[in-house]
Amino acid sequence: KRLSNLTTVLENPKIGEVTEVKGWVKNLRVQKELIFADVSDGSCGKKLQVVIPKHLTSDALSYGSSVRIVGLLSKSPRGQIELLADTVNVLGSCIVSEGYPFQPRKTHPPEYVRQYLHLRSRTNYISSILRVRNALTMHIYDFFRSRNYLNVHTPILTSNDCEGAGEVFKVQPDSDETVKAMMQEGKDRDSVYFGSNTFLTVSGQLHLEAVCRGMGNVYTLGPTFRAENSRSRLHLSEFYMLEAELAFCDRLEQLQEVIEDLFKYVFVKTRDTNEGDMWIIDKENEVPSWSDKKFITITYEEAINILMKKGLNVSDEGINKEQELAIVDHCGKVPVFVVRWPKELKSFYMKECQHDNTKVDALDLLTPVTGEVVGGSLREDDYQNLKVKIPSERLNWYLELRKYGNIPTGGFGLGLERLMQVMCNISNIKDTLPFPRWPHNCDM
Ligand code: 4AD
Ligand code: MG
Numbered sequence: 001k002r003l004s005n006l007t008t009v010l011e012n013p014k015i016g017e018v019t020e021v022k023g024w025v026k027n028l029r030v031q032k033e034l035i036f037a038d039v040s041d042g043s044c045g046k047k048l049q050v051v052i053p054k055h056l057t058s059d060a061l062s063y064g065s066s067v068r069i070v071g072l073l074s075k076s077p078r079g080q081i082e083l084l085a086d087t088v089n090v091l092g093s094c095i096v097s098e099g100y101p102f103q104p105r106k107t108h109p110p111e112y113v114r115q116y117l118h119l120r121s122r123t124n125y126i127s128s129i130l131r132v133r134n135a136l137t138m139h140i141y142d143f144f145r146s147r148n149y150l151n152v153h154t155p156i157l158t159s160n161d162c163e164g165a166g167e168v169f170k171v172q173p174d175s176d177e178t179v180k181a182m183m184q185e186g187k188d189r190d191s192v193y194f195g196s197n198t199f200l201t202v203s204g205q206l207h208l209e210a211v212c213r214g215m216g217n218v219y220t221l222g223p224t225f226r227a228e229n230s231r232s233r234l235h236l237s238e239f240y241m242l243e244a245e246l247a248f249c250d251r252l253e254q255l256q257e258v259i260e261d262l263f264k265y266v267f268v269k270t271r272d273t274n275e276g277d278m279w280i281i282d283k284e285n286e287v288p289s290w291s292d293k294k295f296i297t298i299t300y301e302e303a304i305n306i307l308m309k310k311g312l313n314v315s316d317e318g319i320n321k322e323q324e325l326a327i328v329d330h331c332g333k334v335p336v337f338v339v340r341w342p343k344e345l346k347s348f349y350m351k352e353c354q355h356d357n358t359k360v361d362a363l364d365l366l367t368p369v370t371g372e373v374v375g376g377s378l379r380e381d382d383y384q385n386l387k388v389k390i391p392s393e394r395l396n397w398y399l400e401l402r403k404y405g406n407i408p409t410g411g412f413g414l415g416l417e418r419l420m421q422v423m424c425n426i427s428n429i430k431d432t433l434p435f436p437r438w439p440h441n442c443d444m
C-alpha cells in the first residue's frame with residue numbers, strides 16, 4: 001500500500017497500485033450507484049478524483065469532511081487519474097448546517113472569507129496563496145545562499161525605533177514610566193525586566209549592519225511590527241521583511257542590481273514551481289510586463305516633475321500611495337527605482353549625496369499593485385556625521401560600529417507580503433498571510 005501525499009501521487013502516478021490518501025472532500029457528485037469525490041490534501045492545488053461505490057459510504061461523507069481512502073489507482077477512459085475506492089473512512093464529518101461557511105463550486109469573495117481566518121486555509125484561493133508564500137520564501141533563501149550571503153536572525157525585542165517614525169509597539173511592563181515608578185518606590189533595577197523602554201522591532205537593519213561590519217554580506221527574513229493606524233489594503237501591523245545589507249557598498253546601483261535580480265529570480269522560480277497555484281490566485285495570471293524588462297530609475301525630482309505634469313500636487317510629506325501608482329503607470333507599469341531623496345523625508349542613518357547635502361542616497365522601488373515595495377539606502381558611515389544625526393543615546397552602540405574597522409555598506413528592506421501582492425496580483429495584503437493583524441484585528 002502506497003501512502004503518499006497527492007503531489008507525489010499525481011506527479012508520479014503508479015497506476016495499478018493500491019494507494020491510500022488522506023485529505024478533505026472538496027466536491028461530491030452523486031450518481032445512481034457511484035459517488036465521485038474530489039479530494040485534496042493541501043500539498044498542491046490539484047485534486048484527486050475518487051470513485052466510491054455507494055454502499056461504502058454514509059451520510060458523514062460530505063463536502064468539507066476529512067477522509068482516509070484506500071483503493072486502486074487507475075486511469076479513467078478519458079485519461080484522468082482516479083482512485084477506485086474500496087475502503088472509505090470519514091475521519092471528521094463536516095456539517096454545513098452547523099455553520100460551515102463555505103460551499104462547493106462557489107468562489108467566495110475575499111472579504112467574506114476573511115471573516116473566517118481559522119477556516120480559510122480550506123479554500124482554494126487561500127491555500128494556493130499559502131503554498132506560493134512557502135515557495136517564495138524558499139526561493140529567496142536560495143537566491144541569497146547562491147550568492148554567499150550569511151543568514152542572520154536579528155532580535156524581535158529591541159530598544160530602537162529604527163525608522164524613527166514612532167510606530168513602535170511597546171512591550172510592557174518595561175516602559176520608562178514603570179521603571180521610574182519602581183525607582184521612586186525604592187525598588188532596584190532587578191525588579192524590572194529590561195529596565196528601559198522595549199519595543200517589537202520595526203526593522204532588523206541596525207543589528208544587520210552590526211554583523212555586516214564583522215562578516216560581510218548578510219540578510220534576514222523575519223517578522224517586523226508597525227503600530228501604523230492604517231487600514232489600507234497595503235498595511236499590516238505585523239509583516240515579514242526581507243532585509244539585506246551589502247558590505248563594501250558605496251553606490252546605490254549595487255543595491256539596485258541585487259534587488260532587480262532578486263525580483264526576477266524569485267518570480268521565475270515561483271512561476272516554475274507553483275504555476276497551478278498562480279492560476280488559482282489570479283484567473284488572468286498574465287506574465288507581468290516587467291519580467292523581461294530592465295527596471296527604470298528616476299530621481300525624486302524627476303518623480304515630482306512627472307506628478308506635476310499630471311496635475312497632481314505633491315506635499316512636503318512626500319509622495320503618497322496614489323502618486324506612487326501614478327508614477328508606475330507613467331513608466332509603463334515597469335518597476336521604478338526612485339533615488340536621491342530629500343533628507344528630511346528619510347531616516348537618520350541614510351548617507352548624504354556627494355555634492356548635495358540636502359539629499360540622501362536612498363531608494364524606493366515602486367511597482368504595479370502596491371507602489372512602494374522596497375526601501376533602502378547607503379548608510380552614513382562617517383562617525384562625526386552620524387554622531388550629529390543619531391536620535392538617541394541608546395544607539396551609541398550603532399555609532400560605535402563606525403569606529404572600529406568601519407566599511408561602507410548599503411541595504412534594503414522588502415515587504416514579503418507586498419512582494420506577494422505584486423507577483424500574484426493580490427489586491428489586499430490581508431490575503432497574503434494566514435493570520436493578518438491590523439488595527440482592532442488580533443482576535444484569531
Ligand atoms: O521602507 P521601510 O520602512 O524600510 C525599512 O524599514 C528599512 N530599515 C529597511 C532596510 O533598509 N533594511 O520598509 C521596508 C518595506 C516597505 O517598502 C514595504 O514593502 C514594507 O517594508 N512595509 C510594510 N508592509 C506591510 N505593512 C506595513 N505596515 C509596512 N511598512 C513597511
Ligand atoms: Mg519606506
